[in-house]
Amino acid sequence: MRFAERLDQVSPSQTQEVLATVQGLREEGVDIIDLGAGEPDFDTPDHIARAAVTAIREGNTKYTPGAGIGRLREAVAQHYTNRTGVDFERNQVVVTSGGKQGLFNAALALFGTGDEVVTHVPGWPSIGEQIKLAGAELVQVRTHLDNSFAIRAADVLERISPRTRGVVINSPVNPTGALMSEVELGLLVTEITGRDIWLVLDLCYEQLIYDSSPHNLIGVAASKMPDRTVVVGSASKSYAMTGWRCGWVVAPKRVASACNLIQSHSTSHPTSISQYAALAALSGPQECVEKMRNEYRRRRDFMIDRMSKDVRFRTAQPNGAFYLFPDVSDCLDPEGPRTSIEFVKHLLINGHVAVTAGEAFDAPGYIRLSYAASLEKLEEAWERIQGCLE
Ligand SMILES: Cc1ncc(COP(=O)(O)O)c(C=O)c1O
Structure with a gap:
């Protein structure tokens, strides 16, 4: 079967296997803390959701x-x-x-x-x-x-x-x-x-x-x-x-x-x-943005504080978005996990924490952790990650 030539140039996602493992573990009832997703954990603010309901009711469909x-x-x-x-x-x-x-x-x-x-x-x-x-x-x-x-x-x-x-x-x-x-x-x-x-x-x-x-x-x-x-x-x-x-x-x-x-x-x-x-x-009112931004900042500061105490994670302080992108090459070993993809699998299978391997962003040796999760979850995830590294 032949597809259009343009597809030859496009790379498949390198993280599909990890996503499939997350899915599989979840179906088995395992409690995974997901720091892999690239999206806010907050609900859409209520006044925005209500505007959508009004649009439907008023026939703006x-x-x-x-x-x-x-x-x-x-x-x-x-x-x-x-x-x-x-x-x-x-x-x-x-x-x-x-x-x-x-x-x-x-x-x-x-x-x-x-x-x-x-x-x-x-x-x-x-x-x-x-x-x-x-x-x-x-x-x-x-x-x-x-x-x-x-x-x-x-x-x-x-x-x-x-x-x-x-x-x-x-x-x-x-x-x-x-x-x-x-x-x-x-x-x-x-x-x-x-x-x-x-x-x-x-x-x-x-x-x-x-x-x-x-x-x-x-x-x-x-x-x-x-x-x-x-x-x-x-x-x-x-x-x-x-x-x-x-x-x-x-x-x-x-x-x-x-x-x-x-x-x-x-x-x-x-x-x-x-x-x-x-x-x-x-x-509409913009306070919701400020509230979420303040909460992300708290979470960022928390994660940076924890991570900076562990020399195996080398990271920069992010100024925006909701990700940390540490170099984890000190956590890799020829005896395994050897790559950041393997490291991510190790965290997932043994620590039940999902993060994204740097390979997805053209940066092997790194992982991306999203801090779009509650402080309690971040604290628990960090403990699980530490447990995995012992
Ligand atoms: C850098 C960057 N640009 C654009 C987008 C597009 O997001 P959306 O299509 O949800 O607006 C994303 C989503 O993850 C992103 O990370």
Whole structure:
């Protein structure tokens, strides 16, 4: 059986086996603490859920315009204008089925055969796989633990070639929690502006930044290359809405139209109900975001405190998102577990704690632990992990 050639380029997930083991153990009734998932453990705030119920009751259950309902597009534009001081209009916004579809629309609209697109690793795998699905060549810049996984302009610029059509930056980064600094982005855009290069900013975790680091990447990019900057955001992480599948692309009008065209021939738009929920999220009270952010910060500090007392885990302090990404090579041994995938299996089978192996993010020797779990669970998980290492 032959599949389309584009599939030859796409890598399967390296963590499927671990996921299958989690599933199997759960079916046997084993109590697994799951620090593997990339999603908030909080329920969607009540006023958002109620807006969705109202949408159903009021009959807002039909097709919407492809780019999303006007009020939501307006709210997204307003959200970024308020946060960044850059003026956005509703016709620059396309509402998508999660940030993931926003990134995919952008990749399909902007990149193709013969193009190179630069991004950073360790990074969220879909960014790279989408670039390859679009037919372009993926160029990866490595960030390093010794440097707190900082994304440095000089490293990105070193990989720019005459074939470069795009640079995709994710900040805060999944899985490291690092931020790209305004200064580094400034250096980058100063160099690439005026060339035929798109800058795609994946800011899906932007409302989950824990320290007072300036992070107006949109402002920095817009000051030099407003016609070349594409922003992707999402309701998933900030409003605990992963299952609602609602995100957006904010881009120059012609790019927004191109993304809308692509989407109009695939999913059309996210469900009308989710769009009304996202509208309530963006235009309603924001205390819920702050409450969740404060709780994630407490959990991060707790985990960093525990981990820093164990020399076998070398980690950087994440500034955002909800992951720790320690180097666990000191826990590996030729007698086993020999790799981080084996280490993850060991923690799962012997400690009943699920985490994600660094291999999934192109970083063997590391693991990703999500702290989107209660403090009690994190405490118990850490004890179980310690027990496994004895
Ligand atoms: C870095 C990054 N970008 C984008 C997304 C997309 O999330 P969603 O499609 O739920 O908005 C994710 C989800 O895990 C992510 O980690």
